[in-house]
Each structure stands twice: as C-alpha cells, then as structure tokens.
Amino acid sequence: MSKLKMPASLSDPIINENAKIVLKRRYQRKDTEGVTYETTKELFWRVAAAIAEEEDKYKESSFKSTKLAREFYELMTSYRFLPNSPTLMNAGTDIGQLAACFVLPIEDDIEGIFDAVKHAAMIHKSGGGTGFSFSRLRAKDSVVGSTGGVASGPLSFLKIFNCATEQIKQGGTRRGANMGILRVDHPDIMDFIKAKERDGELNNFNLSIGLTEAFMKAVEKKADFDLIAPNSGEKVGSLNARDVFNILVQKAWESGDPGIVFLDRINRDNPTPKLGDMESTNPCGEQPLLPYEACNLGSINLGKCFAKGKNGHDSEVDWDELKRIVHLAVRFLDNVIDASQYPLPQITETVEMNRKIGLGVMGWADLLYQLKIPYNSQSAVDMGERVMKFVQDEARSASKTLATERGHFPTYVESIFGEANLGPYRNATTTTIAPTGTLSIIAGCSSGVEPLFALSFVRNVMDNDKLVETNSFFETAVKDAGAYSANLMEEIAKIGTIKKMEHLPEELRTVFVTSMDIEPIWHLKMQAAFQKHTDNAVSKTVNLPSNATKEDIWNIYWKAYEYGCKGVTVYRDGSKTSQVLCTGESD
Ligand code: UDP
Numbered sequence: 001m002s003k004l005k006m007p008a009s010l011s012d013p014i015i016n017e018n019a020k021i022v023l024k025r026r027y028q029r030k031d032t033e034g035v036t037y038e039t040t041k042e043l044f045w046r047v048a049a050a051i052a053e054e055e056d057k058y059k060e061s062s063f064k065s066t067k068l069a070r071e072f073y074e075l076m077t078s079y080r081f082l083p084n085s086p087t088l089m090n091a092g093t094d095i096g097q098l099a100a101c102f103v104l105p106i107e108d109d110i111e112g113i114f115d116a117v118k119h120a121a122m123i124h125k126s127g128g129g130t131g132f133s134f135s136r137l138r139a140k141d142s143v144v145g146s147t148g149g150v151a152s153g154p155l156s157f158l159k160i161f162n163c164a165t166e167q168i169k170q171g172g173t174r175r176g177a178n179m180g181i182l183r184v185d186h187p188d189i190m191d192f193i194k195a196k197e198r199d200g201e202l203n204n205f206n207l208s209i210g211l212t213e214a215f216m217k218a219v220e221k222k223a224d225f226d227l228i229a230p231n232s233g234e235k236v237g238s239l240n241a242r243d244v245f246n247i248l249v250q251k252a253w254e255s256g257d258p259g260i261v262f263l264d265r266i267n268r269d270n271p272t273p274k275l276g277d278m279e280s281t282n283p284c285g286e287q288p289l290l291p292y293e294a295c296n297l298g299s300i301n302l303g304k305c306f307a308k309g310k311n312g313h314d315s316e317v318d319w320d321e322l323k324r325i326v327h328l329a330v331r332f333l334d335n336v337i338d339a340s341q342y343p344l345p346q347i348t349e350t351v352e353m354n355r356k357i358g359l360g361v362m363g364w365a366d367l368l369y370q371l372k373i374p375y376n377s378q379s380a381v382d383m384g385e386r387v388m389k390f391v392q393d394e395a396r397s398a399s400k401t402l403a404t405e406r407g408h409f410p411t412y413v414e415s416i417f418g419e420a421n422l423g424p425y426r427n428a429t430t431t432t433i434a435p436t437g438t439l440s441i442i443a444g445c446s447s448g449v450e451p452l453f454a455l456s457f458v459r460n461v462m463d464n465d466k467l468v469e470t471n472s473f474f475e476t477a478v479k480d481a482g483a484y485s486a487n488l489m490e491e492i493a494k495i496g497t498i499k500k501m502e503h504l505p506e507e508l509r510t511v512f513v514t515s516m517d518i519e520p521i522w523h524l525k526m527q528a529a530f531q532k533h534t535d536n537a538v539s540k541t542v543n544l545p546s547n548a549t550k551e552d553i554w555n556i557y558w559k560a561y562e563y564g565c566k567g568v569t570v571y572r573d574g575s576k577t578s579q580v581l582c583t584g585e586s587d
Contacts, residue, residue, distance in 0.1 A: 001046070001254075002046070002050050002053050002069075002092050002124070003053070004049040004052065004053060004065060004066060004069050004307050006041075006042070006045045006049075007070065010041065010070075010073065010114070011377050012040075012041050012079075013040050013041060013044055013077035014077075015040050015121060016310050016444040017462040017540035018441050018444070019441060019442045019443075019444065020040075021314065022438060022441050022442060023043065023442065024036055026085075026089065026174065026371070026381060026438070027043055027085075027088050027089050028040065028042075028043050029042075029043070029046075029093065032197050032441075034383070039478065043088070043375070044073055044076050044077050045069075045073055046091060046092040046093075046112055046228075047072070047076065047083070047087060047088055047091040047092065048069045048070070048072035048073040048076065049069045049092060050091040050092030050339055051069075051072055051083075051087070051091055051332055051335045051336055051339055051459060052065045052066075052068040052069035052071075052072050052335070053065050053069070053339075054335040054338045054339050055331075055335065056070050057338070058405055058406050060404075060405040061405050062401075062405070062473055063331070067123060068458070070143075071328060071330070072332055075325065075328055075329070075332070075411070077549065078304070078326050079301050079304065079442070079443035079444065079445070080300065080301055080304045080305075080321075081298060081299065081300050081301065081325055081328070081329045081332070082259075082260060082298065082299060082301075082439045082442060082443055083296065083297070083298040083332065083333070083336060083438070084098075084099070084100035084296055084298060084299075084439070085100060085174065085438055086098050086099060086100050086126060086127040086128055086129060086296075086337055087099075087296060087298075087340075088442075089127050089334075090126060090127065091339060093342075095126055095338070096340060096341035097123075097126035097127065097128060097340060097341055097342065097343060098293040098296055098336050098339060098340035099295060099296040099336075099340055099342070099351075100127070100128055100282070100295075100296065100434070101128065101129060101131070101282035101287040101289065101294060101295045101296075101297065101358070102123050102129065102131070102282065102293070102294045102347065103130070103131045103132070103133075103278075103280045103281070103282065103288075103289035103290065103291060103292070104116050104119050104123075104126050104132055104281075104292065105132075105133075105136075105279075105291035105292065106132050106134060106136060106137060106157070107136065108136050108137050108230065108231055108572050110139055110458055111472075113137070113160075116132065116161075117160060117161055117164050118166065119343070119344060120132075120161060120165065120176070120178070121164055121165075121176075122343040122344070123176075123343055124155055124165060124168045124171075124176030126167055126343060127174050127483055128294070129176065129177040129179075129282050129283040129284070130176070130177075130178050130179070130282070130283070131178065131179035131180075131181070131280040131282045131283060131287075132161070132178065132179065132180055132181070132280055132434075133160060133181045133182070133183075133279035133280040133290070134154035134157065134180055134181065134182050134186075134192075135154075135182055135183040135186055135210065135279060136230050136279075137151075137153065137154040137157060138151045138153075138187065138229065138230060138231040139151065139153055139154075139187035139188050139229060139230075139236070140152060140153025140154075140155070140156070140187075140188050140191070140399050142229065142231065145257060147401075149295075153188050153191070154182060154186070154188055155188060155191050155192060155195055158180055158195065158202065158205065159202070161178060161180070161204075161205070162178070162202045162203075162204045164226065165204040165205075166204055170455035175204070176204060177204065177206070177283035177284070178204055178205045178206070178283055179205070179206050179207075179208065179280060179281055179283045179284075180202075180205045180206070180207050180208075180286065181207075181208050181209070181210045181261060181279065181280045181445060182207075182209060182283070183209075183210040183212070183263065184209050184210060184211050184212060184215045184225075184244065185212065185225065185227055185228050185235060186216070186227070186228075186230060186234040186536040187227045187228075187229060187236050189209070189227070189239075189244065190239075190244070190247070192207065192209070192258070193209060193244070193247055193248050193251055193258060194247075194251060195207060195257075195258075196251070196255055196257040196258070197254060197255060197371075199255065199576060206257065206283055206284070206285070206429055206569075207257050207258040207259070208257050208258055208259040208261045208281075208285065208567060208569075209248060209259075209260050209261070210261055210263040210279075211260050211261065211262055211263065211561075212262075212263055212264055213262075213264045215241055215244075216262075216561055219241040219242050219244075219245045220242030220350050221241075222240065222241070223241060224238040224240050224241065225238060225239065225240065225241045225244075226238050227239065245554075245557075246384055246533065246554075247258070248557070249550055249553045249554045250479070250550060252553050252557070252570055253548075253549075253550045253553045253570075253572060253575075254255070254575060255575055255576060256569070256570060256571045256572065256575055256576060257275055259285065259567060259568060259569040259570070260557055260560070260567055260568060261281060261285060261288075261566060261567035262561065262565070262566055263278075263279070263565060264550070264567050265564070266278050266281070266288040266537070266566055269535070269566075270288075270416075271354070271415050271416050271417065271428040271535070272290070272353075272354055272414070272415045272416075272428055273416070273436075274411075274414045274415075275290055275411065275419060276290055276291070276356075276472055277290075277354070278290055279291070281537065281567070282295070284358075284434065284435050284539045285537060285566075285567050285569065286358070286433055286434055286435070286536060286537045286538060286539035287358055287432050287536050287537065287541055288536060288537060288566070289356070290350060290354075291350075292344070292346040292347050292349075292350045293347070293350045293354065293356070294342060294347050294350075294351050295351075295356045295357065295358050295429075295432070295536075296333055296336045296337065296340065296357060296358070296427065297333075297357075297358040297359075297360060297432055297434045298321070298329055298332060298336075298357075298358070298359055298360070299335050299359075299360045299362045299434055299436050299439055299448075300325050300326065300329060300360070300361050300362070300363075300391070301361075301362055301363040301366075301443050301445050302317075302322075302361050302362070302363045302364050302367040302387065302497040303362075303363030303366030303367050303370070303445045303446070304321075304363065304365065305317055305318045305321050305322045305325070306318060306367055306370040306371065307321075311354075314575065315370065315371060315372075317367070317371070317387060318482060319390065320543060322387075322390060322391070322394075323390075323394050326359065326391055326394040326395050326398060327397075327398040327401070329359050330357065330359060330395050330398035330399055330402065330427075330430060331398065331402065332579055333357035333358075333359060333403065333557045334355065334357060334399075334402055334406075334426055334427060336357075337351060337352070337357070338354055348396050352410065353409070353410050353411045354409055354410075354411055354412075354415075354427075354428035354429075355409040355426060355427045356427060356428050356429045356536075357429065357430055358360065358367075358429065358430075358431065358432025358434065358536055359391065359395050359430055359431050359432070359532070360431060360432050360433035360434050360436075360448070361387070361388070361391065361433060361449065361530075362434075362436040362439060362440050362443065362445055362446065362447055362448050362449075363440070363443065363446055364384070364387075364446065364448065364449040364450070365442065365446035365450065365451050365452045366445050366446045366471070366473055367387075368380055368383070368511075369471070369473040369474065369477070369511060369512060370473055371383070372507070372511050373511070373586065374510050374511050374513055375451045375513050375518060375522065375526070376451075376513055376518045376519060376522040377522075378515070380522075380526070381522075381525045381526055381529045382529075384449065384526055384529040384530055385529040385530075385532055385533065386430075388530045388532070389532075389533040391431065391533070392431050392533040392534065392535070395430035395431055395540065396425065396430055398430075399425040399426045399427045399430050400423065400425055400426070401428040402426035402427075403423065403424045403425055406422035406424065406426060407426075408425060408426060409425065409426060409427055409428050411428070412424050412425065412428075415428055420529060425579040428535050429535035430535055431533070431534045431535045431536065431539070431542075432534065432535070432536035433448055433449055433530055433534055433538040433539055434448060434539065435447060435448050435450075436448045436542075444472070446471070447532050448539055448540070449513060449526060449527070449538065449540065450515065450540065450541070450543075451513060451515045451518055451523075452471055452514050452515065453496070453514060453515050453516075453543065454496030454497065454514050454515075454516075455470065455471050455474045455492050455496060455497065455498065455512060455514060456470040456471070456474075456489060456493040457493065457496055462534060465543055470489065470492075470493070471512075474512050475489075477508060477511075477512065477527060478504075478508065481504075481505050481507075481508055483504055483505065483508070496514055496516065497513075497514045497516055497517050498512060499513070499517045515543040516543065516545055520542050520544060520548075520552060520555070520556050521559065523540065523543070523556075524542065524556060524559050524563055524565065524568070525563070526558055527540040527560070527563075527565050527568065528563035528564055528565055531564065531565055531566060532564070537566040537567060538565070538566070540565075540568065540569070541569045541570065541571050542556050542568060542569070542570045542571070543570075543571050543573070544570060544571065544572045544573065545572070546572060546574040546575070547571045548572050553570055553572075556570055557570075
C-alpha cells in the first residue's frame with residue numbers, strides 16, 4: 001500500500017452501471033472470503049498513489065508525488081485515460097504485476113518447452129497475456145537425438161499450453177489469453193493453419209501465421225516457396241504459396257482463425273535489432289516483443305477530447321487537452337515500469353533495458369460521432385492519421401522530457417534512435433493501440449479504433465453476465481433531431497443499425513454507422529492510418545456479416561499487406577458458437 005494518504009477532499013468517481021459490475025467482479029480488492037472491501041474511490045486512489053509514488057525516486061522530476069497522484073486520479077476517474085487491466089487490478093497490492101503483454105521464448109527441447117508452460121502460468125495468474133512463437137520447435141516426425149525417437153511437433157505442444165491455461169483462471173479475475181505464431185516456412189504449417197478448424201478447439205489461443213515478404217511475393221507470382229527445418233536450417237520441401245494462402249483464407253472464413261502477422265515488417269520497426277528478432281506478439285497482436293519482454297499499455301479516451309465549436313466556429317478535436325493527457329499518460333506508463341514486479345528475473349532485465357510502453361487510444365468512434373464524420377469516409381481516415389500523428393509526436397516529446405529528468409533507456413545508444421542520433425528517449429517504443437475490451441466498458445466508450453458494433457446491443461461478459469448498452473452520443477443526437485421514442489430505441493437494440501430506417505434524418509444515418517454498415521476496405525484504411533503513426537501495432541478486427549465470402553477475406557488479407565499493416569484479424573458474424581459481442585437479435 002502507498003504511503004500517500006487519500007486526500008479528504010477527493011471526489012467520488014461516477015461509475016456507469018456496466019462498469020460497476022465489471023469493477024466489483026474483477027478489480028476491487030476482496031478479502032479471503034471473497035467479500036469486496038475496496039470502494040471504487042479507493043481502487044482508483046490505490047492505483048494513482050502507487051504509480052505517482054515512483055516519482056520520488058527521480059530527484060530532477062518536475063512533479064511532486066502528492067500532486068501527481070491527484071492528477072492521475074482525476075485522469076482516470078474522468079475516464080480520459082486508463083492503464084491496462086493488470087495495473088488497475090494489481091497496483092499497490094502484493095501481486096504488483098502491472099503489464100498486460102508478454103512474449104516468452106520456446107526452445108526446442110523438453111526443458112525449454114515446459115519452462116515456458118510454467119512461466120506462462122505465472123504470468124496468467126497475475127492477469128497478463130502471453131505470446132509465443134512455436135517456430136523454433138522441430139517438425140513432427142523429425143528425429144529426437146537423445147532418444148532416437150520422433151518429435152511430436154509444435155501442434156502437440158500447443159495443446160499442452162492450451163490445457164495448462166484452461167486450468168489457471170487467473171485467480172478468478174481473467175482467463176489467460178495466448179497468441180501462438182508459426183512461421184509460414186515451418187514444415188508443419190498446414191497442420192497449424194487447420195488447428196482451430198473445429199469449434200472450441202484451442203480456445204485459449206489466438207493463432208497467427210507469421211508471413212514473410214518472400215512468401216507474399218510468391219503468393220503474387222503463384223510460385224512455390226521453401227519449407228525449412230528449424231533445427232537444421234535445411235530445405236525439407238516446398239509448397240505453392242497461392243495454395244497455402246487460399247487455405248489460410250478458407251480457415252479464417254470458417255472460424256476467424258488463423259490471423260496473419262507480417263514478421264519482416266514487425267522486425268523492420270524493431271527499435272533494438274541488436275538485441276535480437278521479434279518472433280511473436282502479445283495475444284491480441286498489437287504488441288510485438290522480444291523474448292522475455294513485457295510491456296504495459298494505457299489508452300486515452302478520444303471521446304473526451306472534443307471541443308464544441310464556439311461563436312459559429314466548427315467543432316474540433318481539443319488538441320490542447322489531448323496534449324496534456326498524452327504527457328501525463330507517458331509519465332504514468334513509465335512509472336508503471338518501475339512499480340511493476342515481473343514474475344521472472346529475465347523479464348525484469350529485458351523490460352528495464354528497453355522500457356517499452358504502449359500508449360494508445362479508445363473512443364475513436366465516439367469522437368467521430370461528435371465531429372459528425374462518418375467512420376467510412378476519407379475524412380475519417382485523414383482525421384485518424386492526424387490524431388495518431390499528434391499522439392505519437394507528443395508521446396515521443398514526453399519521453400524525451402523524461403529522458404532529461406531520468407536518463408534514456410539503457411540500450412538507447414545501440415538502438416535505431418541512438419544510431420540515427422534521434423532522441424534520447426526514455427522508452428524504446430511509446431505507442432500501441434490495444435483492443436481495450438474491458439477498459440472501454442469501464443470508461444463507457446467505444447473500444448480502441450473500432451467502429452461501434454451496434455448503436456445499442458447486449459454485451460456478454462465474463463461467463464454469464466449480460467449488459468445492455470446504448471451509445472450516449474447517438475441517444476443525444478436522436479433527441480436533438482426530435483426523433484427519439486422508446487419504441488424506436490427498442491427496435492434499434494434488436495437490429496443494431498439504423499442504416500435502413502429511412503424515416504430517420506439522412507445525417508443521422510450517415511454519421512451513426514456501425515461495423516456491420518461499413519465495407520471492409522474502410523476497416524483496413526483506418527487500421528493503416530493509425531498504424532502509420534504507431535510504434536508497435538494496432539489491434540483491429542475486421543468484423544464481417546455472416547454472408548461475407550472467402551473472396552472478401554482474401555481481399556482483406558491482401559489489402560492489409562498492401563496498406564502496410566503489421567497484421568490483421570477477421571471475424572465473420574456467427575462463425576463461432578460463442579462471441580464476445582452480439583446484438584439482441586443474434587443472441
Ligand atoms: N489480455 C489478457 N487476457 C484477457 C484480455 C486481455 O491477457 O482476457 C491481455 C492481452 O495481452 C491483450 C492485452 O491484455 O492483448 C490488452 O487487451 P485489452 O486492451 O482488451 O485489455 P483491457 O486493459 O481493456 O482489459
């Protein structure tokens with residue numbers, strides 16, 4: 001617990017009904033009997049105080065911890081910024097593990113594999129998610145030197161990781177999430193592509209195929225590409241790239257898995273190439289990391305950065321406010337690195353070398369609603385690029401300020417920034433766009449840079465709870481347009497979209513679009529716009545109606561490559577028996 005006392009004048013946070021359920025169930029502290037003893041005010045103060053306290057270590061700091069704790073408290077309880085869930089859950093507690101994202105190496109021997117299983121279990125217990133590359137494991141049926149037997153291959157081990165995860169329900173707070181990646185040139189690639197073809201299989205894993213530039217060129221030319229045995233480096237076969245790509249698309253159409261990541265691109269943006277390659281990302285794909293590296297994330301609610309036009313001026317983004325939030329948020333996330341206790345000494349070491357943080361955004365669709373810009377328009381894409389460039393520039397400038405107060409990240413000199421004489425920076429990366437699955441519920445905003453799934457919908461969360469949500473900006477706009485009625489809202493909750501409600505004003509129908517109204521190309525253009533100014537990656541799912549075709553998915557995967565994205569995930573409505581979000585009708 002922090003030594004900073006909660007000021008008597010601190011105001012109580014205003015918590016929306018959905019957030020109350022989520023906070024109570026997962027975030028507020030409970031005693032050994034499971035009785036919640038922490039109020040939401042105490043929760044946010046616990047986090048604010050624990051993170052602000054780190055400031056006192058830095059004598060050159062421009063902030064005093066008491067003042068900073070209050071600022072952090074205001075930032076979080078006004079829902080302008082929230083750190084990732086493990087920070088909210090564990091800051092100022094004995095667990096003290098505050099990062100959401102980890103990548104662990106899997107070496108090609110039994111000790112290495114089972115070390116990774118154990119390490120993943122330790123991370124899941126504290127609320128973190130783990131990513132693994134299975135690419136170093138020798139192929140199925142290759143020889144095992146020590147026994148003369150045959151290897152069982154990456155897929156059989158993947159099942160063990162999945163099973164172990166199933167048993168650790170993260171202390172009742174959060175189920176362990178994993179990413180499994182296999183390079184496309186691994187000999188077992190076809191089995192891996194098909195690994196989730198049966199519904200419910202490997203359900204603690206997202207799978208992605210690690211695509212290389214060489215492979216994508218071969219797809220374009222309909223040429224063969226080589227399969228390489230990871231243990232010997234020798235060519236052991238070849239496949240037609242176009243055929244493999246087609247099957248990959250087929251499986252993604254059937255079940256949403258596997259997604260794709262562009263490994264060469266991820267490594268082209270590796271800020272510390274001298275420390276090795278990045279082989280995997282965290283579970284949702286937005287955070288590529290080195291083996292044994294962790295990263296904490298945080299998200300700014302862009303819906304709160306809207307400046308209403310005064311005296312006949314157009315409404316705008318509140319740039320001054322956004323700048324203020326970015327600078328405070330970067331300080332917050334850098335302090336989280338110090339406050340966090342990592343589950344393994346190797347992780348502490350890697351994190352402290354590069355000091356990566358991932359500041360991102362949520363509430364993007366909410367901001368567009370306020371600006372009256374349709375998500376599926378070039379103006380929205382241009383605005384996305386402008387907003388993210390601003391966030392990235394300010395985050396880097398904040399990281400520079402921290403470097404003058406606290407010193408640059410230890411590997412700065414050998415990093416790409418040091419070699420190009422940019423910086424010095426306090427952090428090897430500063431920006432990442434997370435899905436903000438739970439943060440957006442707490443903040444009551446649209447998630448990440450996604451369009452709204454539906455203007456009104458039923459959200460299935462945490463096993464059996466169901467939450468009904470209506471977008472507040474939509475409700476206000478309907479009222480302003482004089483079109484509000486209880487019947488209308490009920491109908492919208494059933495179908496989610498107003499696209500076909502011709503009795504509603506045209507402006508409402510063009511501005512208040514939902515993911516199902518949006519052509520896939522706009523999802524990708526938006527992802528690419530944000531990626532352009534994000535150090536790490538952008539979490540984005542291209543949501544598709546159930547009648548989307550394989551060709552649609554082919555085009556999405558191909559365009560993601562052409563537009564410079566680092567990866568992409570698709571989800572076709574109804575292609576899994578359980579999905580996180582659903583409108584009333586499909587429920
Ligand atoms: N994550 C996890 N388990 C979960 C959800 C998320 O381990 O059930 C991790 C994972 O690394 C993911 C990251 O947290 O990529 C960020 O996810 P999100 O933004 O949805 O988390 P939030 O902070 O909103 O809870």
